[in-house]
Amino acid sequence: MSEEKTLSAQQRAIAPIAAAAATGDMERLNPSLKQGLDAGLSIGDCKEVLVQLYAYAGFPRSLNALAELMKVLEERKQSGIHDSSGRDPGPLPKGAELLAVGTTNQTRLAGAPVKGPIFDFAPAIDQYLKTHLFGDIFARDNLDWESRELTTVAALAAMQGVDAQLQAHMRISMNVGLTPSQLLEFADVLGERVDATVAGRARAALERQLYAAK
Template sequence: MKKSVLLFFIILFSLNMNAQNNESQTLNAQQQSIVNIAALTAVGNLSSLKTQLHAGLDGGLTVNEIKEILVQMYAYCGFPRCLNGINTFMSVIDERKAKGIVDVEGKEASPIVDTQSKYETGKQTLQQLTGIEEKGPKMGANAFAPIIDTFLKEHLFADIFSRDVLSYQQRELATISVLSALEGVAPQLQFHLGVGLNIGITKGQLMQLFSIIQAQIGEKQAEVAKNELEKIKK
């Protein structure tokens, strides 16, 4: 009898672990909405974006989470596309209010209480994202134009990534989606795919992300993204 009970719990544990592993290979509804919203904002497809903004709210994203996704877009696809996305979201909110739909506003960003310089904050955040300690002299574009290193660390990885409305995983999903949707940014995409894998986004989830890119943007961009993932040794 005891052996039967033990066997039952072993099987139950195994099924639970398999379920968890399978779940980690898929994007949930909110994550899929992040991918859709970011990619469509990047390419300026506002009619489809409007549909996906409704879907995001219906699927559980808060108003402030979507605002945060759209604001982050300017760092990767520029202010014009970012502002178009925000204006589209405003129209969606107005439509829903007119229909009596009350959407959850969600949390606001917590006050920043860090006492160290924004550059150091951004440097530490970037090291956490990549899992690589920054040592030695600057290299590449950061050495050629040092001010871009300052802007990246102080503004993108300090000002933006310190805002806790979104998690690092959510922010990287949005970033990978933008870079997968845009042409000519394969090196930056490969970097962020590596970051995503380092902070717990799985290859299965990335493959699902690429499927969304194929459906929303096109097969060409999805193939570019898949090729960049294959180059990463993880």
């Protein structure tokens, strides 16, 4: 009998970083970034987590969080700490290829082609999701999809009024290889490192998705 997969230290470290950045909690983000770097996240990993968050929490939160990361890195440099820079993403698709890649990525992540009346009502949002979120962002190969989904789950769990999207990303997280026990572990980390309310939203969304999948 194989052992149940658990989250890596780096994956666990994403939880408080993404949650604090999504809510603009710089007081909590600062030590969370330091702990994440100490746990093995590279500078590039941290940047990518904070850049991706703009798609879910908005540019202001993302920009402020990136500024805080710059502050943390300067403090660590002054203290003689040299963090790994990580790696840059490979070449990205452009033009019509970007739409094709984004559509393929969206289908793989969701488990089926994504359709619905809201996309018929506002075709622009469908175009933006396919070309930008699932094209420009998810085509960047310097952060794996599991880490991108954990970033999104933590951010959405920290925000109010996005329960449907949080549940959807629990499903997507399992589609990219995370197990229910890993997602429950991630919720526990949110409880330990963020707060009980955020953890409760994550657990409830996971329970709803597991029930819906029966």
